[in-house]
Amino acid sequence: MQDEALTRAMQCLTSEERQRYASFTRAERRCQYLIGRVLLRHAVSRVTGIHPKLVATVDRRGSGPGLTLPDGVLHPGISISHSRNWIACITGTGISLGLDIEVTDESRDVTALADAAFSGDEAAWIHGQEAHARVSAFYRFWTVKEALIKLWSNSEKRQPLPLLVDDNGGPHSSGAGWHSLTLAYRNLAIAVCSGMALPEVVLVDATSLLA
Ligand SMILES: CC(C)(COP(=O)(O)OP(=O)(O)OC[C@H]1O[C@@H](n2cnc3c(N)ncnc32)[C@H](O)[C@@H]1OP(=O)(O)O)[C@@H](O)C(=O)NCCC(=O)NCCS
Known part of the structure; x- marks a missing residue:
């Protein structure tokens, strides 16, 4: 980020946000x-x-950020995620949301990671993928789980993460009270989770906003 853009961005922050910024x-x-x-x-x-x-x-x-908005403005659902030099956020009206992004790293041993992080059935699905599809399969499950954690934390629900495979061992993208949508953009795996099915997700690359 250029110095000028950094100064402009800093000027947007409230004093509390500046304190948090300085604490990292x-x-x-x-x-x-x-x-x-x-x-x-x-x-x-x-x-x-x-x-x-x-x-x-x-x-x-222990949760995502809250919003302070002028009186009378309906609070949209929001969620933020970062991975290396990518930063993403999502907003939507009348809905709670959870977002996760991960830079896809082809060099990772995703079968070992799946064995360590996922249930036996979920890991088996990853193992069963063709070699070229295993990395994206791993990131699909990983990002959906992280996005679900955020969704439930943002909507103050406490419940265990669901299994992401069905009784036939295949993946599924929704369950009781949750829906997920996965996308790929450049070198990113992206998952959006919501309490109800989303009619659409519009992806905007805001790189120019920060130039
Ligand atoms: C809460 C958690 C999901 C955040 O994910 P992360 O990869 O560390 O961080 P991300 O970059 O994706 O997201 C960070 C942003 O999420 C938001 N956030 C942090 N904790 C949150 C929570 N509990 N709920 C909702 N949003 C949260 C914040 O906006 C934060 O960014 P900010 O501090 O700049 O505002 C993660 O720390 C966690 O607890 N994971 C549990 C591990 C696990 O079981 N993973 C499942 C895979 S098997």
Whole structure:
């Protein structure tokens, strides 16, 4: 990020957000936090119609950020994720959301990771994929699980993660009270989870916003 863009982004933050920004020791983490807050302001502005300057966030321990909006503005669902130098956020009206992104790393031993992190049936599905499809299969399950954790935390639900394979051993993308949608963009695996099926997800690359 250029110095000028960094200064402009910093000016958007509230004093509480600046304190949180300054509390991170790693420069990469500071940058993820800052860009996440800028993106969120623009995304919330897009779905509510209010100016980005009228949007502020409050950090909530053990959960995603909350929003402070002018009186009378309906609070949209929001979620943020980062992976290496990618930062993403999602907003949607009248719905709770969970988002996860991961940079796809083809060099990872995804079968060993699946054995360690997933149930036996889920890992078996990953093992059963053709070699070229195994990495994306792994990231599909991983991102959906992380997005579900965020969805349930954002909607203050506590329940165990569901199995992502059905009785026939095949993958499924929805269950009681949850829906997931997975996308790939550049080198990213993306998962969006929501309490009800989403009519559409519009993906916007906002790189130019931060130039
Ligand atoms: C909560 C958790 C899902 C966050 O995921 P992560 O990969 O560490 O971080 P991401 O970059 O994707 O997301 C970070 C953002 O999510 C949000 N967030 C953090 N904790 C959250 C929570 N409990 N609920 C909702 N959102 C949360 C924040 O906005 C944060 O960014 P910010 O601090 O800059 O605002 C993760 O820390 C966790 O607890 N995972 C459990 C491990 C696990 O069982 N994984 C399942 C795979 S088998």
